[in-house]
Amino acid sequence: MGKKQKQFVEEITSMDEDFARWYTDVVKKAELVDYGAVRGSMIIRPYGYAIWENIQKVLDEKIKETGHENVYMPLFIPESLLQKEKDHIEGFAPEVAWVTHGGSEELTERICVRPTSEVLFCEHYKDVIHSYRDLPKLYNQWSNVVRWEKTTRPFLRSLEFLWQEGHTAHATEQEATEETYKMLDVYAGMAEKYLAIPVIKGKKTEKEKFAGAHFTLTVESMMHDGKALQSGTSHYLGTGFAEAFGIQFTDQDGEQKHVHQTSWGFTTRMIGALIMVHGDNRGLVLPPKIAPKQLIIVPIAQHKEGILDKAYDLQKELAEEFRVDIDASDKMPGWKFNEYEMKGVPLRLEIGPKDIEKNQVVLVRRDTGDKQFIPIHELKETVSKVLQDIQHQLYVKAKDRLQNKTYIAANMGEFEEKLNQEGGGFIKAMWCGDEKCEITIKEKTSATSRCIPFEQENVSETCVCCGSKAKELVYWAKAY
Secondary structure (H helix, E strand, C coil): CCHHHHHHHHCCCCCCCCHHHHHHHHHHHCCCEEECCCCCCEEECHHHHHHHHHHHHHHHHHHHHCCCEECCCCCEEEHHHHCCCHHHHHHHHHHCEEEEEECCEEEEEEEEECCCCHHHHHHHHHHHCCEHHHCCEEEEEEEEEECCCCCCECCCECCEEEEEEEEEEECCHHHHHHHHHHHHHHHHHHHHHHCCCCCEEEECCCCCCCCCCCEEEEEEEECCCCCEEEEEEEEEEECHHHHHHCCEEECCCCCEEECEEEEEEEECHHHHHHHHHHCECCECCCCCCCCCCCEEEEECCCCCCCHHHHHHHHHHHHCCCCCEEECCCCCCHHHHHHHHHHCCCCEEEEECHHHHHHCEEEEEECCCCCEEEEEHHHHHHHHHHHHHHHHHHHHHHHHHHHHHCEEECCCHHHHHHHHHCCCCCEEEEEECCCHHHHHHHHHHHCCEEEEEECCCCCCCCECCCCCCECCEEEEEECEC
16 A cells, blocks of 8 residues: 555544544545534535435435325424423423524514424414314424534534424324334334444433423434444324414314324434444445445556446446446546545445456455455346345444443443443343432433333343332443
8 A cells, every 4th residue: 555545544543542533534534524614513515415315315205105294394483482382492492592683683582493393383283283184194394403512523413403303293192102103113224224223222211201202212223332322213292282382173073182293303413323333444334225326436547448438338337226436537546445445435346457358347345345356247236236235244243233232230330340341332221210210320320321122121120220129121321
């Protein structure tokens, strides 16, 4: 490797040396984001946005398949509207950004820049829902939201981020509850089948649930450093918002009833998850299903006659089935190899004079570095199989990490020992259900309850914190 290529790779801090710095290096060097003019804001660059577009495309199809329609709500919320649901505003108050002036004039009422849109949907629903025939209302919107975070990091926590937020209204508690679980399954499928990120499904504790919700369901994933990332949430809101906003309908018996509501969201922080679950010391490693480019063609000795022509012919042929690009710039091949490894392109195709003579190409996998010589007539079939295997192996590797870094603790001594060992991880431990123990664990260890998993186990008879009779198993971890 030449000096320039070495410098190219050395610009990424080693994961083992400083994971946080490694993450920042990858985000910047892979040209995913740049920093905005306001502290904590980010510019999502074309490559980063292309990843989001691929996620958005798949998830939008899944959401529509479940009968939802896309709408768009305003960016601004009057303070009086936000105050209608007491628990909701208290939960978001520390993160709300306020508009106090319009032009040079001070506003008579402050305006909130939406941190989420429950109250906007409620205000609309009270005007359009009157009868059971108007239900269910299955709405979703793709938008930006603003939360004034104290500590920020690109994708993971920024002042403004992109997401989809679903908001639905139903005639009965059962219908709304089924919706809440259904959409959580959509998120779990998105994470596992497309992002190759295994998740744990469960319910948030009362302390950790969404402000104003009756209960919150979550999918939790493990990053390379053993920390957790909340990867999608689905909330059953009950009738609390409906009562506050007067959203009523006449049922089939002629009675006036309040609707039961849900909300659920999936955000650009999942790009951060992709980086931290699959990345390595050379940069990004992207699952083929959402990679902006699934294959990059690098001509070798491209100045020689016929090389570029053949490379472009291959690009045209492969583009019928795959997202493929060609780099015919005057950079050295080694530099190109490093650049596309940095950007996580799943497959690299090399073709030079000797390959043309042998009627073959060279395929190199980003995830393993394995190199294959493939006859050109077998290229399409081979590329398809290799991309499928990369997608599968990324999931298997992440699943193995999740299993190998998930530990059982019966008491606080074991809890702290497992949590603080090198590489961190998830702790499965029993809990009595008392919020005091939950708070104590966080104060002592910085770990939070991630979820009460749907698949319960009895790993101890007593609470890991207080030693009293245990109520249920909880996953605990330090988290982003």
